[in-house]
Amino acid sequence: MKLVTFDGARIGVLRNETVHDVTDTVLALTGLPFPWAMNALCGVLADNLALLERAADNAGGVPLSQVRLGPPIPAPTHLFAAPVNFLAHQAEMQGAIASYAGTAEMLGFFTKASGSVSGPADPIELPDFPERRFDHEGEIAIVIGKEARGVSPQEALDHIAGYTIVLDVTMRMTETQREERTFRKSFHSFSPMGPCLLTSDEVPDPSALTLKLWLNGELRQDSSARDLIVDIPNLVSRASHVLPLRPGDVYITGSPAGVGQIGAGDRVRTEMPGLGAMELPVVLRAW
Numbered sequence: 001m002k003l004v005t006f007d008g009a010r011i012g013v014l015r016n017e018t019v020h021d022v023t024d025t026v027l028a029l030t031g032l033p034f035p036w037a038m039n040a041l042c043g044v045l046a047d048n049l050a051l052l053e054r055a056a057d058n059a060g061g062v063p064l065s066q067v068r069l070g071p072p073i074p075a076p077t078h079l080f081a082a083p084v085n086f087l088a089h090q091a092e093m094q095g096a097i098a099s100y101a102g103t104a105e106m107l108g109f110f111t112k113a114s115g116s117v118s119g120p121a122d123p124i125e126l127p128d129f130p131e132r133r134f135d136h137e138g139e140i141a142i143v144i145g146k147e148a149r150g151v152s153p154q155e156a157l158d159h160i161a162g163y164t165i166v167l168d169v170t171m172r173m174t175e176t177q178r179e180e181r182t183f184r185k186s187f188h189s190f191s192p193m194g195p196c197l198l199t200s201d202e203v204p205d206p207s208a209l210t211l212k213l214w215l216n217g218e219l220r221q222d223s224s225a226r227d228l229i230v231d232i233p234n235l236v237s238r239a240s241h242v243l244p245l246r247p248g249d250v251y252i253t254g255s256p257a258g259v260g261q262i263g264a265g266d267r268v269r270t271e272m273p274g275l276g277a278m279e280l281p282v283v284l285r286a287w
């Protein structure tokens with residue numbers, strides 16, 4: 001199943017190019033308002049897929065082209081991110097910045113402010129930091145289902161509600177300007193998410209997930225979860241031993257090689273086969 005949010009505070013099931021509004025069903029099921037209902041839904045999703053399918057059957061369909069999609073998880077409690085998690089990306093970053101020594105194997109995770117999340121219809125807004133470099137990192141994202149506390153890698157997949165795409169937009173350090181990583185990656189719209197949540201029942205083997213990213217029509221990133229240094233079950237397991245992972249938490253798995261600079265006027269397109277694509281314009285922030 002593909003779940004979306006749309007038109008501000010609506011929740012839908014996406015079938016082909018049609019959105020079926022299941023907002024009332026989700027709010028009743030979770031007892032929570034939007035957007036918190038989406039987090040709670042992730043925790044009970046596995047037991048309620050049939051209920052949602054029926055609600056979608058009974059809801060009229062609206063063409064996807066007539067709605068404005070939002071991020072599928074608009075307000076994750078935690079937005080975890082793997083640092084260097086592809087060997088080829090580590091190699092390219094060591095070329096640029098000498099201190100890129102560790103990988104996710106050693107470094108664990110970092111977090112981005114969840115307020116950096118934006119939707120697949122929103123532009124990437126670059127703040128006014130002249131002479132700083134901003135990069136795209138197209139990443140496969142895990143969405144946590146039922147709470148994961150101290151789970152083993154073997155148990156981890158039972159705690160994943162599904163998958164989505166997140167762009168980990170990043171302001172790079174310079175020799176003299178070395179803000180915290182959280183600061184440089186947490187500007188609003190620096191975590192565009194979408195276009196949907198693909199539920200994990202449709203992803204029996206997450207190592208088969210792949211992601212591509214194009215900048216202005218040119219393929220820049222082409223990756224497979226098979227090449228992750230720390231794989232998806234181990235990312236979830238290890239983080240779950242640090243703190244309980246909550247329903248709707250998002251964990252972005254790390255950027256493949258091909259990271260490159262973006263600027264106003266660019267268009268960034270990312271796609272995961274079977275999940276969908278999002279294409280985002282890059283603009284200068286107007287506020």
Ligand code: MN
Nearest residue numbers: 137168254255
């Ligand atoms: Mn990243």
